[in-house]
Amino acid sequence: MTFVQLIDCKTSRFDEMDRLMDTWVEQTRGKRTATHAVVGKDRSDASHFIEIVEFPSYEEAMRNSNLPETDKVFRELVALCDEMPTFTDLDVVRDEKLYAATARQFFETVGTAGELPPLNGLMAESYHDHDPSNEQDVIGMDAMRREADMWRGAFDVRFTIEDQISEDDRVCTRWTFTGTHHGDFMGLPPTGREVTMTGTTVFRFDDDGKIAEGWWQYDRLGLLSQLGALDPLET
Known part of the structure; x- marks a missing residue:
């Protein structure tokens, strides 16, 4: 079953965060299991960002989370946030193309x-x-x-x-x-x-x-x- 994770964070240092994500993509090339990622900015709050990451399954998401590169980037990402980001784990029950x-x-x-x-x-x-x-x-x-x-x-x-x-x-x-x-x-x-x-x-x-x-x-x-x-x- 397709699995989606929502990462909700607030940051005034998005440019640094964006460069950090580019670094993570490069370091995990050939190893990461995510199939699609979208980052959105709140129109009413320029410091509020939500990243939506799609995986083939929950198990593949856990494999991705357990990569040493992911753990390192997560700690650096938290340091760039104004407050602790929140995570929402979703099993996809309807997907309309x-x-x-x-x-x-x-x-x-x-x-x-x-x-x-x-x-x-x-x-x-x-x-x-x-x-x-x-x-x-x-x-x-x-x-x-x-x-x-x-x-x-x-x-x-x-x-x-x-x-x-x-x-x-x-x-x-x-x-x-x-x-x-x-x-x-x-x-x-x-x-x-x-x-x-x-x-x-x-x-x-x-x-x-x-x-x-x-x-x-x-x-x-x-x-x-x-x-x-x-x-x-x-x-």
């Missing part, structure tokens, strides 16, 4: 049968799309709707999410696209063929939690080959 869920919902929405549902709950109005198959970037949510409708008009779009990796404001999704070619696509009349295509999309999210920018990479050549649009190699 909100950006990743929104990215998944985008693919589910595009794959919805019938009229394309609204995208304003998922995408920013100023959405910026980077697709190497387009001569120019697609700018704006309405333009992205037209792009999605082009694909949906040619195929009964279905996405399977294979993997997702989320970091900061970006989510990378590896997906598999399947569909039957039932409409015009890049000048190709319907073939009735069932096609499969793999791809990866990186979405950047804005401060409102909406998709603000996207970068696409997918096997367009493989798709055209399945549609019979490429000449067979001469032997």
Whole structure:
């Protein structure tokens, strides 16, 4: 079970504390077990800081605490605090990856049968799309709707999410696209063929939690080959 520790302290010497934490990170490289750390400053009290440290489990947190470097840094950290810091140990019972869920919902929405549902709950109005198959970037949510409708008009779009990796404001999704070619696509009349295509999309999210920018990479050549649009190699 994921474990989180909250370290609550007050200090007027944060710059020194920040340098101390950099030193600890360097000294414990390859040994520390923390997977994520965030430090926040109280907006109403500039001397009040809270560090949130995430570990894979309580046992891994204890391994981290028992490192000799951790003990040394802790004593130096206490000396930089205006008062004794407090610690709160938490077992994580709910962990929502909100950006990743929104990215998944985008693919589910595009794959919805019938009229394309609204995208304003998922995408920013100023959405910026980077697709190497387009001569120019697609700018704006309405333009992205037209792009999605082009694909949906040619195929009964279905996405399977294979993997997702989320970091900061970006989510990378590896997906598999399947569909039957039932409409015009890049000048190709319907073939009735069932096609499969793999791809990866990186979405950047804005401060409102909406998709603000996207970068696409997918096997367009493989798709055209399945549609019979490429000449067979001469032997």
